Amino acid sequence: MRDVDIFDRRYFCCTIAGLAINIGLANLAMGVEHRPRMPAGNREFVIINGWVLIGEDVAASEMTPNVV
Amino acid sequence: MLFDFNDAWPRVAEGRYEFCICGAGPAGITIARKLAANGKKVLLLEAGGLTYSEESQNHYEGKNVGRPYWLKQLRLRYLGGSSNHWGGVCTLQDPISFEASDDLGLPGWPISYEQVIRDLHEAKEILDVGDKDLSASKQPGFMSPLFDRFGHAQSPPTHFFEKYGAELRQSRQIDVFYNANLNDLTLSDNLTQVKNIRVQNYNGHNSDVIASQYVLALGGIENVRLLLNANRQVPAGIGNHSGMVGRCFMESLDVPIGRLLLTDTEFWKIDKLDLVPSEALMRDNKIGSGVVTFTPHLSASGALEHGGRLRVLKEFIHQTGCYWPALTELARRIVDFDCPGDGVVSSTIEQEPNPDSRVSLTNDIDSFGLRRIQLNWQLCDRDLKTIRVLSINSAQEMARLNRARVQLAPFILDTNLEIPATGFGHHMGTTRMSADPRHGVVDENCRVHGIQNLFLAGSSVFPRCGGRNPTLTIVLLALRLGDFLSSRG
Numbered sequence: 077m078r079d080v081d082i083f084d085r086r087y088f089c090c091t092i093a094g095l096a097i098n099i100g101l102a103n104l105a106m107g108v109e110h111r112p113r114m115p116a117g118n119r120e121f122v123i124i125n126g127w128v129l130i131g132e133d134v135a136a137s138e139m140t141p142n143v144v
Numbered sequence: 145m146l147f148d149f150n151d152a153w154p155r156v157a158e159g160r161y162e163f164c165i166c167g168a169g170p171a172g173i174t175i176a177r178k179l180a181a182n183g184k185k186v187l188l189l190e191a192g193g194l195t196y197s198e199e200s201q202n203h204y205e206g207k208n209v210g211r212p213y214w215l216k217q218l219r220l221r222y223l224g225g226s227s228n229h230w231g232g233v234c235t236l237q238d239p240i241s242f243e244a245s246d247d248l249g250l251p252g253w254p255i256s257y258e259q260v261i262r263d264l265h266e267a268k269e270i271l272d273v274g275d276k277d278l279s280a281s282k283q284p285g286f287m288s289p290l291f292d293r294f295g296h297a298q299s300p301p302t303h304f305f306e307k308y309g310a311e312l313r314q315s316r317q318i319d320v321f322y323n324a325n326l327n328d329l330t331l332s333d334n335l336t337q338v339k340n341i342r343v344q345n346y347n348g349h350n351s352d353v354i355a356s357q358y359v360l361a362l363g364g365i366e367n368v369r370l371l372l373n374a375n376r377q378v379p380a381g382i383g384n385h386s387g388m389v390g391r392c393f394m395e396s397l398d399v400p401i402g403r404l405l406l407t408d409t410e411f412w413k414i415d416k417l418d419l420v421p422s423e424a425l426m427r428d429n430k431i432g433s434g435v436v437t438f439t440p441h442l443s444a445s446g447a448l449e450h451g452g453r454l455r456v457l458k459e460f461i462h463q464t465g466c467y468w469p470a471l472t473e474l475a476r477r478i479v480d481f482d483c484p485g486d487g488v489v490s491s492t493i494e495q496e497p498n499p500d501s502r503v504s505l506t507n508d509i510d511s512f513g514l515r516r517i518q519l520n521w522q523l524c525d526r527d528l529k530t531i532r533v534l535s536i537n538s539a540q541e542m543a544r545l546n547r548a549r550v551q552l553a554p555f556i557l558d559t560n561l562e563i564p565a566t567g568f569g570h571h572m573g574t575t576r577m578s579a580d581p582r583h584g585v586v587d588e589n590c591r592v593h594g595i596q597n598l599f600l601a602g603s604s605v606f607p608r609c610g611g612r613n614p615t616l617t618i619v620l621l622a623l624r625l626g627d628f629l630s631s632r633g
Contacts, residue, residue: 121540125463126402126551128539133464133549 146313149189149324149345156321156343156351161187163629164341164353166326166370167361169225170615171601171622173304173312174270175359178626180317187355188312189324189343191362192222199346203325206365206517207506211565213521218569219363223322224305226363226569232301233613234273235294236261238433240423241494241610248526250392250497252608254579254588263623270619272307273297278616280420285411288541290425294418294435296613326362327512329374329382331595338598344512357629361601361622364393364571365517368503368604371575371585371592373514383575383585383592390503393521393574394609395567397434397493401535401556404438404487404548405460411547412440419538431530432494434611436538438548440487456486460549489539489550492568493531494611498524503574523565530611531563532556570614572603590625601625 120131147155163179165172168190176188192200200222206215219226242257253260268275276297283293305312312320321343327350328342340352360367368390372381383389406412416439426433495501501522505515536557539550555561578584581593586605592598601622603614 121543123552123557126554126557127460127464128536128543128550128552129464130543133543 145315145318146309146320146322148193149321149343150347152321153324153343153345153349153351156187156319156324156353159185159187159319161185161319161353161355163187163357163359164189164355165359165361165601166341167191167225167363167366167602168223168305168320168322169361169363169602170227170304171618172225172359172361173308174619174622175361175601175626175629176318176320177308177311178623179630180315182626182630184317184630186318187353188318188320189326189353190223190225190320190322191325192220193323194223196220196222196228200323203510203512203514204366204517205510206519207508208519208521210501210520210522213519213567215365215517215519218567219365219571223309223320224303227302227304227615229569230299230301230303230615231613232299233296234268234271234278234299234616235296235612236264236278237608237610237612237617238420240426241433241608248496248608250499250576250607251578251580251583254577254584254607259624260617260620263620263627266623267616267619268297271299271302271616273299283417283419285408286417286419286541286545286547288419288545290422290537290541291419291436292422294420296418299615325512326360326370327373327514328376329358329370329598331377331382335377336594337596357597357599357632359599359601359625359629363602364574364604365503365519367600367602368574369505369514369517372505382598383595385594386582386584388499388576388583388585390574391499391501392497392576392607393501393503393519394495394497394570394572394606395521396570396609396611396613397491397495397523397527397531397565398568399491399493399531399535399563399565400553401436401489401491401531402539402550402552403456404440404489404542404550405456406440406485406487406548408547416440421534421537425533425537429529429533430526431533432496432526432611434491434493434530434534436489436491436534438487438489438538438542441485460551463551487548489535491531491534492611492613493527493534493565494609496524496526496530497573497576497607498522498527500524521567523563527565528559528563531565532559568613570603570609572606572609572614575600575604576607577605578607589628590621599625599629 164187166189176186204216220228239257242253278295280292280295324343330339338358340354374382419436506518508516542548575585590599
């Protein structure tokens, strides 16, 4: 078995990408429960935890939280 | 010529002066120079010395019974006055502030905006700000119908005695006495003119000064203190016929509105964005004016100070469940590592004239025998409404135009919470200008109602403050008063 160089650029990038995906999934799970239901394309303002958002910022359904 | 009143106190009574000006800050020095330029003989008195001293500054100690305030720290008592710690922002009052408004309960400016800005070019030269246009304009990339870009210029800042000290020392028209503390005014028997004033040095020597015209340019708090202390002949104090001396103390309200997450890298290549409300926004909501400032953190130092580059972004995602624009923001930060990602939102908000917000006297006496100040600084419901409407509307415009997302502080959205507004050291409104003596202390020429030869200068005469830095308007009004006095002498 060959040695793994943890400072190898490809290995390092893959590790970071894997971490990012995991963090993203964790954040997704946290975020869905807070998310109000707003139709896509909505330009109304909505305030969540003090953040002033427009309807397009927030999700259209629980399964598609990143609708623009 | 420049004299130390501690040593040269007998000399002040030898001079024959047409004008006596008390207070050598921006207003007093400007009026003195204007009068001298018109060939008038002027006596300029300053209570403090050449530089800061605790002995002088301690006379600003007072009692605070209202909102938290720093009576001693937010003004300076030596030659040049508070210009010695001035930040240098020069701006004009909002023109809408000069319109009659029935919903304030008190009349506004009795003079027009055009009358105030008549000497704008000269005032800009005095304050070293060149000829920059100071009117509000549209910010490129932020075409909002509700907000315009704040028009202002930055002075070096001008410290008045540093700039004009040499001129005052050499002047044949102006005699400046420092360490000269005004401690009383005496009226004529019919109470319509100032007969003389009494000045005291730090060694206990007094001297009476006689001039044809007198100007108090002591600042928005000390003008009140002197008028109320001068109560030997008029028990309520000079000029206090309607009980208005000291009332309507106003500040520029310093309110931390919240924080922002940037969503447009290109747009935020500007250092910061200062927004002022449009006239339509103010009229429709019956609110005052102000300036809302969006300041991105500098990427390197700011990130360390504020808990890391991604802290606000992570909190945004967690608190809102929104990944757009958050994910695009994350991608941007990976690509453009050195750009700022978040920042703070602050504001300077207009306080309305409120008679319950007032300066009065305590029974505590200082070493000159003057009763000290008591400040009861209060906000009214309209002030709170102005803060909240400007905060929410500016945050909405940021989101609508996709330049940033703003998280408002809890006290903006929850009206049950107290807004932690502080002040900038702008003391205004306490001897307000009004054509009607019932509603003010001075007339449209800054003359105390009922006293023919006593004038007040500085921001104490502002009937409205407009949510703007006051120094340029102080200088403009001083030039106007200087011209008026020249025509009388």
